[in-house]
Every structure is written in structure tokens, then in C-alpha cells.
Amino acid sequence: MQKPLAGLSRRNVFRELTAGVTLLAIAIPLNIGYAQIAGLPPTAGLYALIVPTIVYALLVSSRQLIVSPDAAAAALVASSIGGLATAGSADYSTLALAQAIICGILFVLMAVFKLGFIANFLSKPILVGFVGGLALDILVSQIAKMLGVKIDSGGEFTDKVVGLVTGLGTLNPWSALIAALSVAVLVVGQRFLRRVPWALIVLVVATVAVVLTGLVDAGVDVLGEVPAGPPTLTWPVIDWSMWLMLVPSAIALTMVTTAEGLLVSRAYGDKRDYSTRPNRDLFAFGAANIAAGASGSFAMGSSTSRTAAMDQAGSRTQLPSLVLAVGTLLLLLFGTALLADIPSPAIGAIVGVAILPLLGIGDFRMLWRADRFEFAIAAACFLVTLFIGSIAGIVVAFVLALVNLAKRAANPPIDVLAAGDSPAESLLGEAAIGTVTAPGVVVVRLAAPLFFANGSVFADAVKKAAKAEPEGSVRHVVIDMEAVTDVDVTGAESFATLVEWLEARGIELGFSRVRSDARARLTELGLLGEHRVFDTNRAAITALAGAPQTQRDS
Template sequence: MTIKKYIPPGLEQPYNKSLMMKDLIAGLTLFVMLVPQGMAYAMLAGLPPVMGLYASTIPLIIYALFASSRHLSVGPTAITSLLVFSGISSISEPGSQDYITLVILLALMVGTIQCLLGVLRLGFIVKFISPSVLGGYTSAAAIIIGLSQLKHLIGIDLGTYFQAHHLLIGIGRELTNLHGMTVLLGVSSIIFLVILKKINSRFPAALVLILLSSLSVYIFSLQEKGVQIVGTVPNGFPSLSLPTISLESVKQLIIPAVIIALLGFMESLAIGKTIADKEKYKLNPNRELKALGLANMLGSLFQIFPVNGSFSRSAVNHQSGGVTQLVSIFTSLFMIITLMLFTSYFYYLPSAVLAAIIIVAVYKLIDIEQAKFLFNVRSIDGWSWIVTFFVTLFVGIQWGILVGAIFNFCLLLARITRPNIIEMGYLEKEQIFRDIKRFPQATTLEDLIMIRVDSSIHFANISYLEEKIREFLYLKPLANMIIIDFSGVNDMDTPSFEVIEDLKEQLKKEKDISMFFVGMKGTVRETANKLGWDRKFNEEMNYYTIEKLLENKKIKVSTSSDKNHQTPYMYYI
């Protein structure tokens, strides 16, 4: 490994003062975003707000040194914070020292899992969680986050529920206990953030809101009137310490750790790849896994909770002109200075304001339009979204992603075991073969069956192919010839060849039906030859196109009297 691998991405190229100023400005911009977001997401995770600032220091530097992305901004995020809370609050009291200890251990475990996946080059496994599942999960999680923050926004007690119906019931039950001043502060904070966002999206509205609300609490002594405030925020940088590890704790945290590790990587890779494609550079998924893993592992030595790439901050980094990962290092340095000198100014910060920041941030994650789009294009993808959404919303966020992934995997297995197998007919005018179900006007012959297989053939779906062939024969009892087009078959295993060979010989012996194979690709033909098909069925598999076979057998599916007419080859539809 060369020293070049430890240079922040983007610095491999010539770097000058002009580029450094761009990175510095982008770093300051992210810092302004990260202060309120970090504190708010720590509160969402059931932690002291200062831990959000801790999580915005060392992990950023570590990630910058090992990443391949030049623009990804790492730190606390809303959904990861909710996963932390849901994974640990059931076994420990949120905010307690035991809870904090478990969260730090969770960060270590998440980082270890990500590093192992990166070292073993297993980054591809996140591809098994489809965008439709992730979309449904994200939308439902955003709703749960918003509902869970109402307790801070309007000053009521909702307990530690993570199901929408329980939260809604709790809200209804506590409506008579609303705290008027907290409601006024929380609602006005949301209005302030939304309006300023529309006027100028680059204006640091959240930071200004923190300053104004803290000043208001201080001047009018609102904490004495029942408004909850952050209170004392420890001054200084967290000391280096090893996370407390026990076998029992590891067992309790393994499922949340795996979920956070995978989802955090997926979220990071999605935004990182989007920006990398725009900027014309390549992202290395396995390197990203290792960088995120090291950020969490080493960060756990400094009292952090799990971090990953942020959609909003990465987009702002890109829009602000950041060109290298020095942006993350600058952001981290600004945060360290804040921890050393300015944490006392957060004492009067109202919890309702942090809740408002969270609600406004997660609102844009709710994407119901995606479900409508998926149903319009392909309903099965829409159902993946719906199943994940409702399980996440009403059963729990950890179950949501698991059930969604399993549901989608079952759909994948169904497609693998029941591939598209169609009977073709001939369209006179277009002189092409088409699926007779889609084009019922296509011409067919009672004694000829032409089949196209649009999938690799293997032990899991060969029985389905055999069933379909027998089904076609049942519908055409006069058939004496079957043509199977293999042009859509990229691979075929040994058991499948044996089944087809047995079926071919059985049909020939019992019903005098001939079976031909056309359009075999090289890889399929090589396997067939090794099984002796080139000797046993040389004529039956010696045709590369349907037209050659039909011409050789003097079979016409056209009613045309044109002497120059040629039976055409099949085209994919």
C-alpha cells in the first residue's frame, strides 16, 4: 500500500490556493449545517446532544484519509440515529450511562462489520436490497421519526414506541397535556425553517434558529416556564477510551449492527456514486466500506455513535464547490474548535428547536410519489415498496427492512424459477416472430410449436420449462415438431441438459415428435458438446437461426405467395 492511498481523494491532482479556498468555504458551510443536525440527531438517538458533535470530528478525518469519494460528507444521519434508538432503547434506558456505553460498542461493531465486508470485497451484497425496498423503508422511517419528535415539539410524553399506531394513540391521549409555550416555540421554528429554506436554500437557517431560540430562552427565562432545554454541554474534546465489550452485549447488538452497517453503506454509496458520476470519477465500493468501517471503529474510541454518508450534506458540499476530502477535515477542525471553546453557548438551546430541525430534515425523505411511479411502471416493484413501508410503519423499523428484503428476494426467486417462456407466431406484415399472447393475430401452425426461453436454464427452473413444453403440446395435440430458441439463454447446467435430453427422447419414442434447438450461444454449445450432443443431436442443434431451420425443413408459416419472401428470424420484444 502506497502513501498515495492515504491522501484525501482529489489531492492526487495538482492542488492550489484557489482549490483550497473552495474546500475551506465548503467545509465551513458543512460545519454550519452539522452543528444543529449533529445535536438534533444525537437527541433522536436517545443520546446527549454533545455526542452528535463528537460524531462529527474524528470519523470525518478517518473517512477522508481512506475514502475514494471526493464529496461524500460523513457524520450523524436521521435514519441511522433512529435505528440506534430502536435497537438499544429496549434493553437500556435512553440517555443513561449504560445506554451510552452500548451505543459506543454498537459503533465499534458497525465499523468492524463494514471493514470485514470491505476486506472480503463483499460490497456487492447490498445490491440484494432493491431501491423499491429502500424507498419504502426510508419513507416509513421518516414518518416514524417525525411522529417520535412530537414529544419534544409540543411537550408531551410518548414513551419509546417505534410503531406509527402506538405513536398516534399516544399523541391523541396526551393532547390535553400540551405545553403551550413549547408548542409555540416548536411550530414557529418549523415555519421559520421552511420559509427561509424557500427564500434562500443556502442560508444557515438552522444555526440562526439555534442562536435566536437560545437567546430567547435566556432573555425570557423560558426554562422556568416549562420549556425543556439541552442544559449543560460538556466542554472539551472526548478522551480516548476503549469501548466496554461483553459477549452478552455483542449478542444483543448484532442484529442492529448488521442492519446499520448495510443500510449506512447503501445510503453512502448511493449519494457518493451519484456525485461521482456527475464529476466523472470512479467510486470504489469496497474502499468505501473500509473507509466507513474505520471511521466507525476508530471513532468509537472517542465516544461516537454510528455514522455514515449524508444525502443532504453531501449535496451541499458538491453545490458549495468542494473538490476534495479536505472539506471533511476542515469541517472536523471547526467542530473541534467549537467543542473546545463554545459548547457553553448551547446551554439554553430548546429541545423543541432540535425536534423542529429533525422534522424539517426528514420530511423530504417521505416519497409517496415513488410508490405511484413504481406501480405505473411495474406493479411488483410497487408492492415491494408497499410491503416494506407498512411493515416498517406498523411493526418496526428493524423488521421493515428485513421483511422487505426477504419479500424482494422471494420475488427474485420466483423470477428465476419461473422464467419468461413464450410461444411464438408469425406476423405477416412485419415479417417477424412475436409472442402470440401479446400479438394474437400472429400466425401459428397446428403441427409446429416454436418456443423462446428468455433466461439461463438451470436445475431451479428446468422443471418449469418441461411443464411449459408439455402444456404447449396439450394445447396442440397435432404437433409433430418443437423448436426451442436458445438465443436468450446465456448459461445451462448439466442437470438441465439431461432433463431436456430425456424429454426429447421420450417425445420422439412415444409421440414421434421431433425437437430442435436453434441459436445456441458459445458457452451453452460448449457444455452441450461435452455431453455428446454434437454427436447425438448434430442435426437438431446445428441451426443458428429459426429461418435456416424452417427453410431446410421446407416449412412456411407465411401465407405470402411472394417467391422472394424469406421466413425471417425472431426479434426480441
């Protein structure tokens, strides 16, 4: 079993500690902002950096993946709980704790039953559309915060847009100025000096400016008092009906985190040459979320941006996460007074710049060029998430994933490798065929399992290949089975119908290159029967065409 803090040594401990300080500077302002997105007090974001972070760092197999609430998770929390309780109320916070615990239980169950593969249904187009819709919804709220315009941040997207537009007459010029300067510093700074903690610098400078100039009296909103003290262990007490109402949103949070978290974990493991264990990572996510729900925080996910920042800083262990936890605890014990005067426009600017990449503009452009159907999937997820809600968005995402899967499975590659009197040219690059005259022989290859979605499609393709030759000239059809790994009952029935069609026209059926692992299944379903089976396509062609047989029938 991999030890905690794998990869840590005397040679890199100083670099890891330094990276931890950088992570602290990045995480604190972002988590305050994400807590506000979720409709929770700033402490909920800061508590996430202590107990849940420690639990995750000690359990996870990935040496680099950073756990934390992120913008997408925060938006999901707000959209799913907003209809059940008023944001900022005690009931709302209790529901957020319960939601995190449900997420944790789901992660643990996925780890125990090794169900991480389910997240593969969230393909890139689905994630792009789903996360992009959440990001745009967040962005509208942050723009309002940057301009000093009051809107209902827990409302529907259209209500937020209407509130922002109609409220522009109440714009606070000082808030807009702070936000504009903050955005400029963040964008320019991250472009040229990425390792500098610009978010922390923006918060410090903006806070000092607000305090020295008395801009609070001019209408600039500030964070306000943050309760001091460490997180305390708690447990949400709610009715069972409320627990059940939180399950759909918890499933959505779990699926999105699983898809993104395991992908990023594996990518950095491959990049830095160490192994990761997906099911152990799922268990770590589960333990972290349960810890979050039991210590006053909310649902935890993976942070791609912070993981990338730590990689750039040279970190290759989970030690920076432990430094982050200790630093945040010290801040809550001794430094909460420093947080009270942080201007809300600066927080809005930090969160707004952080979520801009999540809009996926470049990804949408790429999908438009590469595959219009997948672009349509992304666009549908985007619009449903934006205008109907996150839960509807994740449901549509899974439905579209199944539609996309069925569409591709129902149209597998089917190649005619040899037909009639034409030279047999292998599309598989099988040199053994070379150029062989094959009078009366048609060789067809199915490059997929034969099952309910493509059985009739394959049968129609074989019939079409036979009909393409002069009437009565085709005497043999050979099915190249090299790529057929499995056959289901529906596929077998379609195949039986094809056999009857061929026999009615006096066409003999044969098979070539049948996989050993598929032979038993084919025999069980009665597909092989008395039909001849050949080792190679060349053996089939030469034998059936009447040429000297160079290879024996198997």
C-alpha cells in the same frame, strides 16, 4: 492508488473551504438532534464529526460522499438498544459504541471479501418502506418535542402515538410557537434560498429569543449543559453475550448504509466524471465506524442530504469534511456554553423537517402507479418496521427481496419467434429472419438462464407452443439460446423431461445461437447431445422446413 483529497487544487481550495463552513453550519444542529433520537447525549453526535469523519475522508474513494450518523441510523440505534438498556444511561452509551464497532468490522469484512453486491438485495421498494417506517416513528417523537409533550421516545410506535394524543392537554404554547416559526423558516427558506444555512439560523435566533425572554421559566425545554473537551479514545467493555445480541442490529445498519452509500457514491461519481471503488468505500465506512465506537460516538452512515448540499455548493473533494472536523473540535473546546440554551422545540423542528422526505410519500405514489406488487413490498416493510421493529423490518425486507427475485425469475420472457405455417417474426429484431414460411417448425426463445425457478415454466411454455398448432403438424422445435447464459441441474432435469415429451410425439429438437460460454455447460449436462445446432434462427427455419439452407449447421 487514489491519493487523499483527490481533485483538490489551488483553483478550488477557497471554494472547498467555504463549502466546509456551510457543512459545519448544517451538520452541528442535525447531529445534536440525531444523537437525541438515538437516545445519546449531544456530544455523541458531535464526536461523530471529528475522528470518524477525518478517517473516512482520508480513506474513501468518493470525492463527495459525506459520512455521518443520519436519522434512519439513529432510529435503528434507539430501537435496537432501547430494549437492552435505558436510554441515557452509561450502559446504553457503551452498547452504542459496541454496535458501531461491530458495524465497522462487518464493513471491513465486506470490503475484504468484496461482498458489496449483497446490498443489491435492498431494492428501492424495500428501502422506501424500511426507511419510511423509521422516519414516521422518529417524526412522532419530534412532534412531541416540538409541542412540549412528554412521551417515552424509546417506546413502541403505538405507545408514542397514544402518549402524544393523551398528552396534548399538557402542550406548552411557547414550545409550539417556537416550533411553528422554526418549521416555517426552514420550509420557506429551503424552497427559495437553499444555500443559506437555515438550520443554524433557526438555532441561533431561537436560542437568543429563549435567553432574552426567559422562556425556560415558562416550561420550554432546552438542550442543557454540553460537556466541553475533545473526544477521548475508549473501548466498550461488555459481556460476549451482549456483543452477540448487537449483531443483528449491526447487520441491519450495515446493509442499509451499504445500499444507500454505494448508490449515492456511484451516482455522484458518474455525475461529476470520476471513478469510485465500492470495496474501498466499504473499508472507509468500516474504519469510520470503528473510529466512532472508539471515540464516544455511534453508528455512521452516508448522508444523502449533506452530499447534495455540498454538490450544490460546488464542492468536489473531501476537504469540507476536514473543515467540519476542525470546526467541531474548536466548538467542543471553546464554545459548548453556546449550546446549553438551544430550545428543544427548535431541534425537533430541524430534525422533523430533515426527515420528512424520508417518509417516501412520492415514492409510494410512484410505486402504486408503476407496480402494485412492489408497492405491496414497500408497504409490508413500512408496516413491519413501524409496528414490530427495525430488526424485524430488515428481516422481512430480505425475505421479500428473495420473494420478488424468485417471482421475476420464475416468470422469464418466453417468445415464440416462429410457429407452424405462420411467418417467422423475430421479437429480438433479428433482421436475418425477415419473413420466412416455416411449416412444421416452432422457434422458442428463453430470455433468462435456465434454472430451478423457471425450468418447469419454460418446459410448459414450449409444450403450449407445440400444442397450439394443428395436431401432428409440428415436426421440429428449435430453442433460441442466445439469452441463456447458464443452466443448473434442476433446469437440466426439467429440460430432459421436455425432450422426452417431444420425442414421444415425434418432434425433433434443435438449438440455435448457442452462446460459446454456455456450450460447455450444456454439453456437460447432456442437453446438446445429438441435437442439431444452428448459427441463426433463419438457418434453423430454412433447414428444418425443407427450404434451401443459406447457412451451415455449426
